[in-house]
Amino acid sequence: MYGEPSLPPTGGGFVFPIIGAAAGGFGVVWGVRGSGLLLVLCTLALVFMFYSLFRLRRGEKLAKRKK
């Protein structure tokens, strides 16, 4: 196939919260400074994830309407 700039990391926005939550979650238990902030960032990523889901559903509806 020609052309689809695939900007890494792939994973459609869910990879960061997975890695982040794992690192942050262990970090909080271990008492590592900054882990709480990481979990806050992951929560933000979660919000983006739901936004992505919303756009996906909207796209699906628009695609059906075109027909």
Added chain:
Amino acid sequence: MESPHILAVIPAHNEEKIIGQTIEDLLNQSVYIGILVVADRCTDNTVSIVKEFEKKTIFVKVIETVDNKDLRAGTINQGIKAIERRIKSIGISPPDAILIMDADTRIDKYAVENGWKTLNSNPKLAAVCSKAGVLPYNGKNILEWLLYRLQRIEYSMFDENRIETIDNIMIAHGMCTLHRWNALIQIGGIAVSILEDMATTLKYKSLGYKVTVDLTMKAWTEVPLRFNEWWKQRLRWNRGSIDILRQSGLNKVTWPYWEQHIFACISLILYHLLPLAFIILMISRGYLLLHGYALLILGISLLFSLYKLKYLENRNLLDYIIRISILPEIIYGYLQTINLYQGYFYSFTNKKQSW
């Protein structure tokens, strides 16, 4: 539906193994379409195979490129010029749309009809691209198989991403796209670039057109199965997109593309730092206990990741295992990251590359 006048332009470079099947697919479409194969410096039997079809049906024609220095874009543009010359010489009406697809792409029987329905639904649409499916892998090499499986998932993510941005997708890919004839002529044909589909999409957008995807317009392609081929393809994509953006500058049309790069760079840093921090901490603390809230985020993210597999055709348990185990896709993402870095480096140092 009134029968549309659609022509398919197929750029071909040494495609003797697959070109016959591609023409058959196009001849078997649910709507009649003319097929123009543009043979570019073929040294195999591609031209003679297409000529056999020419003898059997008036719907197939073949021409050969002359002094083509612009790779795939140049090949397609010579085909478009030939169509324009024919329109002028015979005085026939121009086609409604042009289907541009790779010679090694397989296409569903209703793909053109479905694509045309979408293109015809909105005059502001310049192009409709197909679903980006992947042809089955029949080999037995475990590494090839793994690379294949990961690309298969990745291509479904491309489709998923296009649905998210359905009003105005980032790229109407070169694998199989239906272009509105007038719009294509208005931008002067396919843009000359190593990533000509992205450059063409940007040209459409700069004129106020929109591009979209139609997932019922089904097409499938082969993916590179050897690591070095995959690497070269991705370098072309990454380098090509950076080159185009640098040439186009920052404006209303290119901003979403720049935004993608900015987000990629931020996430690349996180990608590298987080697992490293995690490993160091794990070694230093020596035990694993996950905070409850983190577990919740992890759970939701994993569920979301599984949901996104819905665009993967013929998915099976193995795809879910690959997704849920995370690691294969993370390693794949790392490789892409390094490739992207190389793309940045080559672009900003203006390194000359042959494709």
